[in-house]
Amino acid sequence: VLAVDVPATGRVLVASDLHLPATATSAATWAGRELSEALDEWVGPGVLVLAGDALELLGGDGAEPRRILAAHPRLVASVQGFARGIDRRVVYLIGNHDARLAWDAAWAVQVADGLSAELALALELTIHTGRGPERVRVEHGHRFDPANAMVEPRNPRETPLGHHVVTELLPALQGSGQRWLAGAEWLADPAAFPAFVASRLAYRRLAGRLWWLLLPFAAAVLLRVPLVRTVLDRRPADMVLGRVLPVIGLVALFDVALIVASLVMMVRRFWAALGEAGVGGARGQAQNDRPRAEARRLVADGWTGFITGHTHHPELTPLGDGFYVNTGCCADVVDGRPARLGFPQVFLPERHLSWAELSAGPVLRVNLVHARTDVPDGTFLERLAARPRTAAPPRPRLVASFPGGNPWPAPAVVAHHRQARRRAAALIGGVGLMDLLSALTPPLRGRLHAVLGVLPLTLPTTAAAAVGLAGLALLLLARGVRRGQRRAWTAAVALLAASGLLHLVKGVDVEEAVVSLAAAVWLLVRRTSFRAAADAPSVRRSALAVVAGTATALLLGTVAVEFTARPRPSLGRAVFAVAERLVTLRTIPLPGRHLEAFLDPVLATIGIGIVVLAGWLVFRPVVTGRAQAAGLARARAVVARHGRDTLAYFALRADKDHFFSGDSVVAYAVFGGVCLVSPDPVGPPAERDEVWARFHEFADHHGWAVAVLGASPEWLTVYEQHGMQGVYIGDEAIVDCSRFTLEGGGAKGLRQAVNRVARHGYRVEFFDDAAPLDDGLRPLLTALAAESRQGDAERGFSMTLGRLFDSADEGVLLAVAFGSDGVPAALCQFVPAPGIDGYSLDVMRRSLGEHPNGLTDFVLVETICRLQQRGLRHLGLNFATMRAVLAGEAGDGVGRRVERWLLGRMSESVQIESLWRFNEKYDPDWRPRYAVFESTEDLA
Numbered sequence: 001v002l003a004v005d006v007p008a009t010g011r012v013l014v015a016s017d018l019h020l021p022a023t024a025t026s027a028a029t030w031a032g033r034e035l036s037e038a039l040d041e042w043v044g045p046g047v048l049v050l051a052g053d054a055l056e057l058l059g060g061d062g063a064e065p066r067r068i069l070a071a072h073p074r075l076v077a078s079v080q081g082f083a084r085g086i087d088r089r090v091v092y093l094i095g096n097h098d099a100r101l102a103w104d105a106a107w108a109v110q111v112a113d114g115l116s117a118e119l120a121l122a123l124e125l126t127i128h129t130g131r132g133p134e135r136v137r138v139e140h141g142h143r144f145d146p147a148n149a150m151v152e153p154r155n156p157r158e159t160p161l162g163h164h165v166v167t168e169l170l171p172a173l174q175g176s177g178q179r180w181l182a183g184a185e186w187l188a189d190p191a192a193f194p195a196f197v198a199s200r201l202a203y204r205r206l207a208g209r210l211w212w213l214l215l216p217f218a219a220a221v222l223l224r225v226p227l228v229r230t231v232l233d234r235r236p237a238d239m240v241l242g243r244v245l246p247v248i249g250l251v252a253l254f255d256v257a258l259i260v261a262s263l264v265m266m267v268r269r270f271w272a273a274l275g276e277a278g279v280g281g282a283r284g285q286a287q288n289d290r291p292r293a294e295a296r297r298l299v300a301d302g303w304t305g306f307i308t309g310h311t312h313h314p315e316l317t318p319l320g321d322g323f324y325v326n327t328g329c330c331a332d333v334v335d336g337r338p339a340r341l342g343f344p345q346v347f348l349p350e351r352h353l354s355w356a357e358l359s360a361g362p363v364l365r366v367n368l369v370h371a372r373t374d375v376p377d378g379t380f381l382e383r384l385a386a387r388p389r390t391a392a393p394p395r396p397r398l399v400a401s402f403p404g405g406n407p408w409p410a411p412a413v414v415a416h417h418r419q420a421r422r423r424a425a426a427l428i429g430g431v432g433l434m435d436l437l438s439a440l441t442p443p444l445r446g447r448l449h450a451v452l453g454v455l456p457l458t459l460p461t462t463a464a465a466a467v468g469l470a471g472l473a474l475l476l477l478a479r480g481v482r483r484g485q486r487r488a489w490t491a492a493v494a495l496l497a498a499s500g501l502l503h504l505v506k507g508v509d510v511e512e513a514v515v516s517l518a519a520a521v522w523l524l525v526r527r528t529s530f531r532a533a534a535d536a537p538s539v540r541r542s543a544l545a546v547v548a549g550t551a552t553a554l555l556l557g558t559v560a561v562e563f564t565a566r567p568r569p570s571l572g573r574a575v576f577a578v579a580e581r582l583v584t585l586r587t588i589p590l591p592g593r594h595l596e597a598f599l600d601p602v603l604a605t606i607g608i609g610i611v612v613l614a615g616w617l618v619f620r621p622v623v624t625g626r627a628q629a630a631g632l633a634r635a636r637a638v639v640a641r642h643g644r645d646t647l648a649y650f651a652l653r654a655d656k657d658h659f660f661s662g663d664s665v666v667a668y669a670v671f672g673g674v675c676l677v678s679p680d681p682v683g684p685p686a687e688r689d690e691v692w693a694r695f696h697e698f699a700d701h702h703g704w705a706v707a708v709l710g711a712s713p714e715w716l717t718v719y720e721q722h723g724m725q726g727v728y729i730g731d732e733a734i735v736d737c738s739r740f741t742l743e744g745g746g747a748k749g750l751r752q753a754v755n756r757v758a759r760h761g762y763r764v765e766f767f768d769d770a771a772p773l774d775d776g777l778r779p780l781l782t783a784l785a786a787e788s789r790q791g792d793a794e795r796g797f798s799m800t801l802g803r804l805f806d807s808a809d810e811g812v813l814l815a816v817a818f819g820s821d822g823v824p825a826a827l828c829q830f831v832p833a834p835g836i837d838g839y840s841l842d843v844m845r846r847s848l849g850e851h852p853n854g855l856t857d858f859v860l861v862e863t864i865c866r867l868q869q870r871g872l873r874h875l876g877l878n879f880a881t882m883r884a885v886l887a888g889e890a891g892d893g894v895g896r897r898v899e900r901w902l903l904g905r906m907s908e909s910v911q912i913e914s915l916w917r918f919n920e921k922y923d924p925d926w927r928p929r930y931a932v933f934e935s936t937e938d939l940a
Contacts, residue, residue, distance in 0.1 A: 002091060002120035006127040008360050009044055010087070014138055015355035016051035016309025017329035019097065022063035024071045027351050031330035032075035034353055034371075034396050039078040045087030048079065049123060051309050051327060052095025052140025055111070058166050065101075065110040076114060083116035092117040094153065095140035095310065096162060102153040121153060127304075130362035134304040141308025141326070144290035147189075148310070182377070186334040186349055188312035189287065195336060199347045203382045284336060285409065287311040288326050295324035296662075299686040304364060305402075307356055314354040316368040316400035316408045320685020323366055323402045328354035332375055339385040340525075346386040349375035353396055368400040368408050407689075407721065416723070417484060417529040417700060418934050424523060424530075425482035428474045428492050431519050434512060435471025435499055439464050443507020463506040470499040476612060481530070483673060483703035489523060489530035496520035532703030542614045549610040554578055557603055565591045582607035631658040636808075638665040639682050644835030646732060646876040646927075647679035647710055650842075652809070653802045659698055664691040668699075669797070675704035678798040680715040688718050696722055708932035710798035710879075719932045726930040731884065732799075733877040733924035734836060737867045740922065750921045753854025754861050760852050761820030764862040768813045773805055777824070781805065781816065784824050785845045799879055801831060801842050813839055815863045817846075817855060826855045828863065833876055838867055840876035860922070877924060880916040884928070887916070 006012055015035060020028050039048065055068050069076050083090045092111055094101045101108045101119060108119055122139040142148040148162035187196060288311055295306035299322030307325045312335070314328030330353045336345035354370040373394050378386075393399070400408030443460070473495055480488025500516035503509040523530075557578035562568060569577070569591065577588040581603035590596050635658045639648055642663065651658075651667035659666040664683020668675050681691050699706045708719065709729075716726050742751040767773045773781075785804055801809070811832035819825045826846035830839035846855050864875055880886075885899050903912055 001122045001124055002118060003124045003126065004047055004089060004091065006047060006125055006358075006360055007045055007087065008128045008130075010127070010360050011042070011044065011046040012049060012125060012127070012136075012358040013038065013042075013046070013355060014049040014051050014307050014325075014327050014358070015054075015330060016093075016095070016140060016327045017053045017312060017331060018050070019053055019056040019329070019331045020068055020072055020075075021056050022068050022071055025332075027330075027332040028072060030351065031353055032072050035330070035355070036074050036078035038355075038396075039082045042082060042085070042088075045085075046082075047088070047125070048082055048090045049093065049138055050091070050115070050117070051093045051123075051138055051307065052142070053097040053309070054092065054095075055098050057100050057107070058097040058163060065107050065114060069110075069114040079115050079117075090115055090117040091123055092119050093123060093138065093140055094119060094121055096142040096148045096150070096160070097166070099150065099153060099158070099163075100156075103156045125358070127358065127360050127364055129360050129364050131364075134364045135302070136305045136307065136358065136364075137298060137303060138307040141291050141310040144294065144308070145287065145310060186332045187347075188329075188333045188335040189284075192336060195345060196334070196347050199336070199344050202344050203346065203385070204379055285311075285313045285315070288313055288315050288324075291326065292317060292319075292324045295319055295322070296684070296686040296690075298322070300684055305366065312352065314352070314368060314370050314399075314408065316356070316366065316402060317689060318402050318407060320688055322686055325356045325366060325368060327356050328352055328370065330354070337389065338387045340387055343385050346378070346382045348378045348382060348386060351375050363403065366402040367398050369396050370399045370408065371396040410721070418705070418723070420526045420529040421482055421484045422935065424489075424492075424526065425478045427519050427522065428481055428496070429478040431496065431499070431516055432471040432474030432478070434515065435467050435474065438503065438506070438509060438512050439468030439471060443509060460506050463502045467499055467502045467506055470495050470502065472608075474499075480703075483705075484530050484532035484700065485703050486530050486532065489527065493520050493523050496523070532701055546610055546614045549606070549613070550582065553582055553603065553606045553610070557581070557599065560599065561590060561595070565595055567591055578603060582610075584608075631660075634658070634660065635665045635667065635682075638663060640810075642683050643832075645679055645682070645712055646734070646833040646836055646840040647712075647799060648682045648835070649831035649833070649840065650799060650801055651679055651682055653797070653800075655802065659695050661691040661694045662687045664688075666691065666695045668695075670704055673704060675699045675702075675706045676709055676797070677706065678709040680708070680710075680712055688715070689721070692718050692722060705934060707934070708930075711930040711932045713928060713930075716930060716932070724932050724934050726932045728882075728884065729929055729931045730879055730881040731926035731928050732879050733919035733922065734927055735864060735875045735877060735922045735924045737838065737864050737873055737875055740864050740868075742861070746923065747921070750854075750857055750861070753857045757852050757854050757858040762817055762825065762852075762855070762858060764815055764817050764859055766813060766815055766863075766866055769810060772807075773814065777816075778805055780824050781827055784827060784847055785843070787848050788845050799842075801829070804829060804843065812842075813863075815859050815866075817859045817862075819851070825849070825851050826859050828856070828859050830863070830875070833874070836874035836876060838872045838874035838876070839863075841878060844878075857921070864922075877919050877922065878915050879929065880919055880926075881912050883916045883926060886913055 018028070018031055020032075055065055057063075057065065057068075079090060082088055092101075092115060101111060102121065111117060112119055122137065125136040125138065127134050127136060142162075143150070145162070148160050150158040150160060152158060187193060288308075291306065291308045291311075292315075295317075296319055298306050299319045303322065305319075305323040305325065307327065309327045309329065311326060312329040312331075312333050313326060315324065315326040317324045331351075332349055333352050334347050334349045336347055339346050351373045352371070354368065357367045357369060359365040359367075371393050400406055443464075474492060477488050477492045477495070481492055496516045497520045500513040500520065503513040503516060554575060558571070558574045561574040561578060562571070565574070573588060577590055578599070580587060581600055584604045584607065586596075586600060590599065632652065632654065635652055638660075639651055643649055643651075651665065653667070656667040656669050659668065662683065664681050664687045666677060666681045667679065668677045670676070677695075681688070681695070683691055696706060706724070708715075708724075711719065711726060719726060741747065742754065782804070801812075803809075805814070806812075809831070813830040813832075815828045815830070816824050817826040824847070826844075828844045829842040831842050833840040844856055844859075860875075860877070867873075867875055882899075882903055885896060886903055888896075888900070906912055
């Protein structure tokens with residue numbers, strides 16, 4: 001491990017995986033030119049780090065370093081010129097393709113002399129900034145890849161699997177002359193070779209013989225020729241065109257669909273058999289997971305960042321106050337790209353160029369430079385099947401930076417899935433209304449005659465009724481589809497496809513059929529957005545509701561028929577008559593016109609009600625149970641270690657569930673399908689992006705919309721990167737105890753109130769872990785808290801703990817005001833807030849008896865004095881809703897004036913302006929809080 005100091009005016013450029021060959025290629029020439037320009041323009045001190053696999057020493061003809069460097073004179077000259085500068089160094093880190101440099105001294109000398117470089121296995125940079133020295137570790141990163149990891153890099157017998165693929169398998173393929181395997185030597189991950197072979201077989205071998213599949217279709221058409229000729233000979237041409245030929249055309253289309261479906265199924269099975277037979281482990285961008293996890297560990301240990309390469313997937317991810325960077329590569333790369341409609345991955349070549357730049361200064365600045373261009377290759381089918389990629393510049397430019405910039409690539413979010421679900425719900429709701437209107441509207445006469453020439457009247461009328469039922473069912477399914485439930489999606493696709501066919505049978509309603517089938521196709525295309533589960537207990541309750549409701553309706557209806565119908569029908573006939581009326585049918589008449597007039601609408605309404613209830617339960621979002629004690633105990637430990645925010649302790653409310661990831665916890669509760677999170681997740685800053693991504697996926701799997709209440713500014717960037725948006729809702733008052741004073745004109749009112757209460761003989765006592773609450777005092781305080789509380793329980797979700805005097809709540813401070821008679825008159829409970837070096841207000845209660853005004857102010861001032869004595873710094877007070885708007889700090893436009901007027905009117909019945917005025921007396925610092933949501937519907 002090489003240690004290097006970087007001065008406050010210095011810079012560092014880190015590039016890896018150039019894979020420079022012994023014969024210059026267009027990719028190597030492009031990379032050399034761009035890097036040379038960056039080095040030639042360098043001003044001042046700095047370090048150039050070639051962080052592994054700069055030379056391709058593993059495959060090919062096994063050329064020695066001297067020959068490879070001679071093939072790239074411009075880049076070598078720029079590197080040597082850079083090394084001759086004042087206070088500059090070149091460091092060459094050894095990777096896995098150039099691993100021989102770790103044990104072959106002769107080759108190592110060629111690299112060191114040819115590039116004026118120092119060789120090492122890893123690099124520790126100490127960069128001097130205005131905030132002090134910051135440490136960054138750099139290495140190639142192949143040790144995190146099981147297929148390329150080495151136990152001892154200096155051992156020449158170390159030959160991991162990746163070496164065998166490069167030195168044995170790929171050269172054999174190149175010599176085989178199999179053009180459909182071209183590009184295998186550029187694989188970003190040689191362990192993905194089985195998937196590469198499966199993809200190329202599907203797209204370049206099998207697809208080239210697809211014309212054979214036309215033979216069955218041609219045979220099916222030829223078999224229908226005698227039928228068509230017979231019809232033409234015996235019927236007029238207009239009758240044939242209007243009745244028979246459309247049916248034959250539909251059957252032909254069905255044949256095509258069957259063939260395509262068979263082909264897709266065959267390809268998918270083929271992909272499953274071959275494509276998944278590769279070496280286990282993460283592929284694609286997920287290969288960065290292990291080094292990113294190591295970066296989190298290093299940041300937690302005091303490092304600022306971690307830089308690796310090897311995976312050929314560039315990345316810059318903020319980890320709280322630190323970062324992880326993957327430099328990507330400077331070479332041609334073949335990597336798997338997702339395909340449309342569930343087809344196998346497509347392996348297409350691309351030309352990548354990326355590196356990382358670190359700049360010292362007041363703060364350490366990290367930039368990721370990236371470029372990507374296509375390499376002409378791939379069949380038309382491969383290009384058509386491949387999904388579009390994330391946009392990238394064709395020339396090297398800045399794509400991500402730290403701190404304050406955007407990560408690269410953009411974090412995987414579920415926001416686009418939520419958008420697809422909202423659109424799908426609106427779509428099937430519209431189709432459902434269309435179906436209901438179509439069912440109530442008679443078909444066009446000409447089209448109906450055409451149908452009746454082929455089908456009996458019973459089928460179109462039955463199809464019309466079925467279309468109406470399908471429309472009603474689609475309206476009921478919209479809720480489940482909106483939540484992304486797979487079960488609702490499956491039912492919706494089936495109903496859309498069925499209603500499309502029913503529209504044709506009903507009266508050749510081609511327009512409605514096209515809309516229904518198009519909606520079904522759109523849902524199929526966006527199927528990945530519908531993977532949420534439904535609530536399993538609700539499904540069981542739905543079955544019980546259907547059975548119990550149907551049995552009760554049958555029983556009561558049968559009793560009514562048996563006792564009121566004259567003549568009385570048989571028991572079996574009565575049961576069947578009632579049963580069919582539950583489904584709106586009336587094929588079995590009942591004696592008595594008045595009985596039918598009464599029973600028919602009642603039973604039909606009951607039947608529809610049972611269906612609606614069952615549908616509501618079947619597609620109900622997952623409902624969480626009561627928080628488990630084990631989860632609460634684990635959450636206490638996390639909050640004790642990492643609870644810095646003033647609201648962090650409120651994550652321990654007993655009515656919140658807890659989601660754990662790493663050393664972080666997310667406290668949440670589900671209300672009506674909306675997962676409400678508060679406070680912000682508690683844990684190490686380095687885990688913020690990961691814990692929120694995992695929780696967002698967890699909520700998405702359950703079909704919950706996600707909202708955050710009381711979000712802090714530090715978390716807004718994380719939420720926004722996951723497709724959410726924040727709305728200002730108010731400020732939290734933070735009193736600086738070190739500067740608080742009752743002196744001066746500004747504190748006159750507060751000073752008078754405190755002195756008035758003190759003259760009446762009131763005093764404040766404090767109870768905490770060191771001075772626990774006396775058992776005799778507990779019932780008196782419980783009664784006091786209930787006296788002014790509205791309701792039977794402590795209310796609140798974001799900024800109250802919801803309980804008092806719990807021995808499990810360590811670190812809680814209780815301030816009790818006693819009157820001159822020794823009876824408790826007021827109390828305030830505070831929870832620990834290490835992030836502000838003090839406490840945060842939980843509940844504030846006072847007796848409704850006769851007491852001087854300012855009693856709660858007296859308790860708070862005494863508490864501030866207590867914290868001053870203990871050397872603590874801050875005290876968090878109440879939350880002031882929309883304070884900046886009321887105070888005129890949010891602007892003075894017409895909209896803000898109207899907003900202020902409305903808030904003022906609301907303050908007459910709700911504590912809005914009064915809380916702001918109450919807090920303002922203490923001259924606090926105001927900390928804004930936000931509500932974060934995914935859509936206006938979730939906000940509501």
